[in-house]
Amino acid sequence: MRKINEEICCSKVDVIVNTNYKEFLNSIHGKKAIFYSKSLNIDYRGDLNIPIEDGEKAKDVSNVLDLVKTLYDHDFNRGDYVIAIGGGTVLDLVGFVSSIYMRGLNLINIPTTLLGMVDAAIGGKNGVNFGNAKNILGTFYQPSLIIVDLNFIKTLPEEEVRKGLAEVIKYALVLDKELYDYLAMNDKRVLEKDEDALEEIIYRSIKDKLEVVKEDEKETKGIRVVLNFGHTIGHAIEAGSNFTIPHGYAISVGMVCEAKIAEEMGYSEEGVVEDTLWMLSLYGLPITPEKLPFHYSKDLALASVEKDKKIRGNEILMPFPTRIGNYKVVRVPTETVKGFASQCL
Ligand SMILES: NC(=O)c1ccc[n+]([C@@H]2O[C@H](COP(=O)([O-])OP(=O)(O)OC[C@H]3O[C@@H](n4cnc5c(N)ncnc54)[C@H](O)[C@@H]3O)[C@@H](O)[C@H]2O)c1
Structure with a gap:
């Protein structure tokens, strides 16, 4: 405690x-x-x-x-x-x-x-x-x-544990390479709810989040947006499904899509998309829309990108993974995000 x-x-x-x-x-x-x-x-x-x-x-x-x-x-x-x-x-x-x-x-x-x-x-x-x-x-x-x-x-069902792991993996991908390595080596212990393994990943995640929040509590300095990696597309998927698709699963597919956008726009090192896909798969999380548990409307999802809270003018603040454990916030025209999103949604 x-x-x-x-x-x-x-x-x-x-x-x-x-x-x-x-x-x-x-x-x-x-x-x-x-x-x-x-x-x-x-x-x-x-x-x-x-x-x-x-x-x-x-x-x-x-x-x-x-x-x-x-x-x-x-x-x-x-x-x-x-x-x-x-x-x-x-x-x-x-x-x-x-x-x-x-x-x-x-x-x-x-x-x-x-x-x-x-x-x-x-x-x-x-x-x-x-x-x-x-x-x-x-x-x-x-x-x-x-x-x-x-x-x-x-008492938490395995499925709910996986959904939480999506956010843990988010911290690993954009903030914490050591957490990435720990997750890579301890998947069985984590999924079997080994208490020490859980404590380690929960402690590290909280610490990672608090360090960001300490720097930018009200999200005014362009730092806290990093916690939204995968969430522009993830929230769009949730909205497109009328909120039937759970948050953890939606952001899992969202992280894959946003990592691909980062790579295609030249912001991430080679291999980041593969590492993202590998880690999410290791923990049984969906990496493509087809693996999501419910159907969603692509049109509704794309329309909801325009309601993203990170929109500034005609651009969206996108936190991109540059290499595992690192990120860069990039202003991307909303239409460009929608164009990429339509390919991966
Ligand atoms: N405010 C923030 O910073 C922030 C960050 C991330 C996510 N969220 C929000 O969190 C929500 C998702 O939260 P969630 O994934 O916890 O979903 P949830 O609150 O719907 O809980 C998932 C399910 O687990 C059950 N449950 C809860 N505790 C249990 C336990 N100990 N044992 C057995 N069953 C249990 C619940 O009854 C529910 O059916 C989304 O709306 C998302 O937007 C907010």
């Missing part, structure tokens, strides 16, 4: 979870919430566990007002805490609501998926979907505390 910017006071606290956890209070996750609250000296009410729809549906904008209403009806004020326990979807929704309710409630993130641990819980970004665009409403809002507990991984 590593603590970040701990801040404890408190009056009441409540928990927002996925609907999956029906027997929440009797479950391992519920007990942990009580345990954490007690050890943080927070008065856990326990009578207000708010379930959230499972999966990407959680990030429907309508859930924002529902949650706000619940908090309002229960007299929450700025001294109170909410604990978000769940995957990236719950963390994104609750993070957003916590940031806007009375201009900011105290937030504790307890990620329960690998993706949540290595990415969504860290760095203060949140967001919900609107129209056909991903994370179009969101804020930068840092949690008071993040608790990463590897025990949650025990």
Whole structure:
């Protein structure tokens, strides 16, 4: 357990979870919430566990007002805490609501998926979907505390582990050659959920992300965009599928496509595309659109490229891998990105 910017006071606290956890209070996750609250000296009410729809549906904008209403009806004020326990979807929704309710409630993130641990819980970004665009409403809002507990991984299906590994591989490809080498040599241990191997990759991923966020918290300096490698195309795939294709799989195909664009535009060394394909395949992640679990509309996907949050004028800020563990941010005309994207989508 590593603590970040701990801040404890408190009056009441409540928990927002996925609907999956029906027997929440009797479950391992519920007990942990009580345990954490007690050890943080927070008065856990326990009578207000708010379930959230499972999966990407959680990030429907309508859930924002529902949650706000619940908090309002229960007299929450700025001294109170909410604990978000769940995957990236719950963390994104609750993070957003916590940031806007009375201009900011105290937030504790307890990620329960690998993706949540290595990415969504860290760095203060949140967001919900609107129209056909991903994370179009969101804020930068840092949690008071993040608790990463590897025990949650025990119940996580293999498929969910793979989705989280897509983000881990992202860090390896653009930021961390040592992580790439570690992943290359420890695939079996990682996929068998060996605790030491998991701790190593989670720790390195969090460290990689925090180093970037420290330099450019609000994504104004052109540094934090590196964390979006694979996400321009990945988000387009998600939008093209009406958000049925999971984020981890979409960005896996997105990273392949963006690495190819980088190579074709002459920004990456020879071999980067092969290394990207090899690593994603090693962890059983999709590398072509045909391998994705659901169909998506190519037209819708291409149209959604124009809603990318990294667009500046007529260009998109694209973080390209130059060689494994390194990157360069390049401004590419939106039409050029769409032209390349139409070849790999
Ligand atoms: N804010 C950020 O910086 C950031 C970064 C990366 C991704 N994201 C967002 O995260 C979302 C994806 O998150 P995700 O992949 O965690 O998906 P998710 O939240 O939908 O969770 C995946 C599934 O795992 C289940 N689950 C969660 N914890 C479990 C556990 N311990 N055991 C068994 N089942 C468990 C959930 O109920 C769900 O069915 C996307 O919306 C993406 O945009 C945000």
